[in-house]
Amino acid sequence: MGTGRQPRVLYLSFYFPPSRASGVYRARATANYLAKHGWDVTVLAAPMWFLQEAGAPDEELAATVDERIRVERPALHRYQWTHDLRSFSRFRANLPVLAQRGFRWSLEHLFPESYGTWGIAALARALRRHARQRFDLVLATGNPFASFATAWLFHRLTGVPYVVDYRDSWTLNLFTDSPAFPKSHPAWWWERRIIRDAGATVFVNEALRGWHAERYPAAADRMMVVPNGWDPDLLHIDVSADPASADRGRPLSFGYLGTVTRNQPVAEMIEAFRRARSHPDLRGAELNIHGHLGFFRSSPHALLEMLASGPAPDGSDPAAEAGLRLRGPVSKTDVASVYEHTDVLVFLAAGARYVTSGKIFEYMASARPIVSVHAPGIAAGEVLAGYPLWFNADSLDVDEVADSMVSAGKAARDLTAEQRVQACRHAEGYTRDLLMAPLEERMRSLLRRRAVRG
Amino acid sequence: MTGMQVLFLAVGSIRRNALSMETAAVTGVAARRMVVIDSAGARKGPKLPEGVEAIDIARLDPLMRIEQLLLYRGPGFLASLLRRGPLRRPVRRMWRAYERRVTRWVHRELFVPLYRKWIFRTGPRLVERKVLPRVSPDLVVVMDLNSIPVAVRVLDRYAARGEPAPEVAYSVQYAGLDLSASAG
Numbered sequence: 001m002g003t004g005r006q007p008r009v010l011y012l013s014f015y016f017p018p019s020r021a022s023g024v025y026r027a028r029a030t031a032n033y034l035a036k037h038g039w040d041v042t043v044l045a046a047p048m049w050f051l052q053e054a055g056a057p058d059e060e061l062a063a064t065v066d067e068r069i070r071v072e073r074p075a076l077h078r079y080q081w082t083h084d085l086r087s088f089s090r091f092r093a094n095l096p097v098l099a100q101r102g103f104r105w106s107l108e109h110l111f112p113e114s115y116g117t118w119g120i121a122a123l124a125r126a127l128r129r130h131a132r133q134r135f136d137l138v139l140a141t142g143n144p145f146a147s148f149a150t151a152w153l154f155h156r157l158t159g160v161p162y163v164v165d166y167r168d169s170w171t172l173n174l175f176t177d178s179p180a181f182p183k184s185h186p187a188w189w190w191e192r193r194i195i196r197d198a199g200a201t202v203f204v205n206e207a208l209r210g211w212h213a214e215r216y217p218a219a220a221d222r223m224m225v226v227p228n229g230w231d232p233d234l235l236h237i238d239v240s241a242d243p244a245s246a247d248r249g250r251p252l253s254f255g256y257l258g259t260v261t262r263n264q265p266v267a268e269m270i271e272a273f274r275r276a277r278s279h280p281d282l283r284g285a286e287l288n289i290h291g292h293l294g295f296f297r298s299s300p301h302a303l304l305e306m307l308a309s310g311p312a313p314d315g316s317d318p319a320a321e322a323g324l325r326l327r328g329p330v331s332k333t334d335v336a337s338v339y340e341h342t343d344v345l346v347f348l349a350a351g352a353r354y355v356t357s358g359k360i361f362e363y364m365a366s367a368r369p370i371v372s373v374h375a376p377g378i379a380a381g382e383v384l385a386g387y388p389l390w391f392n393a394d395s396l397d398v399d400e401v402a403d404s405m406v407s408a409g410k411a412a413r414d415l416t417a418e419q420r421v422q423a424c425r426h427a428e429g430y431t432r433d434l435l436m437a438p439l440e441e442r443m444r445s446l447l448r449r450r451a452v453r454g
Numbered sequence: 455m456t457g458m459q460v461l462f463l464a465v466g467s468i469r470r471n472a473l474s475m476e477t478a479a480v481t482g483v484a485a486r487r488m489v490v491i492d493s494a495g496a497r498k499g500p501k502l503p504e505g506v507e508a509i510d511i512a513r514l515d516p517l518m519r520i521e522q523l524l525l526y527r528g529p530g531f532l533a534s535l536l537r538r539g540p541l542r543r544p545v546r547r548m549w550r551a552y553e554r555r556v557t558r559w560v561h562r563e564l565f566v567p568l569y570r571k572w573i574f575r576t577g578p579r580l581v582e583r584k585v586l587p588r589v590s591p592d593l594v595v596v597m598d599l600n601s602i603p604v605a606v607r608v609l610d611r612y613a614a615r616g617e618p619a620p621e622v623a624y625s626v627q628y629a630g631l632d633l634s635a636s637a638g
Contacts, residue, residue, distance in 0.1 A: 096602040
């Protein structure tokens with residue numbers, strides 16, 4: 001790094017605003033934080049056609065990206081995403097079997113992910129930019145993990161150090177707590193090299209860090225945890241709005257925000273809520289589900305069908321009788337309003353040991369009682385420990401979960417200003433800016449180490 | 455039922471169960487259901503529902519005709535001449551042995567590999583020349599990878615004429631049809 005000039009970082013983040021992917025907030029916060037702290041940031045992100053096919057891009061979110069950040073969009077081969085025959089190349093249209101075999105071969109022998117071509121294009125773009133003006137550091141976030149491979153290849157070709165940020169897990173299946181791939185899978189080959197050569201490897205919780213440290217002990221001292229956190233600039237919640245304690249007569253409003261998936265203990269949540277409603281304090285309470293039913297169409301799950309189906313032809317509505325309301329997805333701009341109108345937040349999560357869930361940070365920022373519905377020993381416990389309004393049965397036993405729902409309901413009724421202040425104080429410890437500081441410090445130390453080596 | 459014509463392209467002949475279900479699913483919707491298959495080297499599968507027209511491109515293929523001539527029609531003609539004389543019984547036994555040991559082996563070992571090699575396949579062109587003039591589908595359902603070149607030919611043909619092309623789908627489920635009327 002030359003003296004006096006800004007350090008230049010190449011940030012490989014496939015999902016970046018205006019993407020609507022869930023991981024985009026961490027990427028946005030990271031880039032903004034680095035720009036704010038004196039880094040010259042170049043982001044390589046997904047092509048716009050990809051974001052448009054995934055849904056309308058979120059231009060409002062894009063407007064919150066620091067204007068000093070340069071965003072470029074390397075190409076991604078459309079093979080996996082093109083279904084219209086009219087758009088097929090001549091090769092694919094005439095020799096579809098050969099094209100398919102070639103694609104599968106690339107997954108098995110080059111890089112085990114459909115985004116591999118984006119990684120190659122990103123590498124070419126990075127090398128061109130580096131030739132003009134040197135990058136001092138590369139930061140890559142996954143998924144997709146093609147960004148990690150790109151960072152590693154760039155490092156091998158140029159010697160520029162890199163940091164990988166495991167926003168998501170690659171080789172660990174979070175829902176089964178077991179390896180995601182068989183032993184001979186090429187993902188292991190890549191991960192081994194990527195972690196071995198990384199200047200730092202970042203995880204979202206201690207459990208994930210520990211799992212990887214056990215597998216790659218030689219790199220364990222270069223591993224660190226940067227939890228997800230929440231974004232005060234995106235979430236303006238009036239924590240004092242319409243508390244249930246102000247109107248003791250009205251029924252309580254429980255809420256869940258997020259996608260309902262096959263892996264979550266939905267049945268336990270619904271049954272526990274049904275039982276909890278029989279308690280006088282929860283009479284007439286509603287459980288509002290704000291989000292998509294991610295697997296509704298293919299799911300044989302009767303309870304999820306009940307959630308989505310609405311009233312039956314005979315006029316009965318089992319979901320409404322159980323106090324369940326499917327409210328559908330909420331735009332980011334309306335999220336704060338949902339929090340304000342919810343008395344108790346339900347933390348419904350799949351998996352256990354390695355799952356934190358980005359949603360929990362926003363939940364805490366709302367200063368509402370949070371009731372846990374997940375397997376015991378979840379990694380999110382690290383974050384929730386110390387939050388004064390956390391109600392955790394530490395079990396998926398329906399009666400125990402129902403009891404904690406009742407306790408959370410009572411807490412919502414009796415919520416004091418002092419408790420809210422304490423809850424806010426706890427949440428303030430998880431703002432993105434605060435959590436990003438150690439990562440930025442680590443990045444700077446890599447630059448210093450490189451400068452000393454010459 | 456409408457006057458709709460649905461053309462199923464199942465040249466790969468690898469999804470016979472799916473083909474059977476898909477053709478059945480549009481029973482109440484389509485007036486005409488046609489399936490383009492390729493019987494050369496195809497595995498056995500469930501039969502198509504009644505009323506489905508099967509068009510076998512193997513039978514339109516010159517290679518198949520050559521095979522028929524060399525293995526069946528030529529030797530068959532010779533055998534029929536010999537059967538008229540005193541060698542009737544031995545000729546009949548020899549013909550059965552020939553069918554069992556020679557024709558099956560030659561078909562399996564020589565012709566099937568040829569059929570399977572794309573360089574010898576003329577399926578898309580055959581469909582274009584011999585099938586498309588007979589049909590005017592409103593919906594084309596592409597059942598497998600091998601059918602893609604055929605589907606592209608169908609679309610190209612309409613584009614060349616400047617006519618609106620039929621809908622193309624990978625399953626009748628995604629074709630936006632109201633299948634509730636189907637007997638299914």
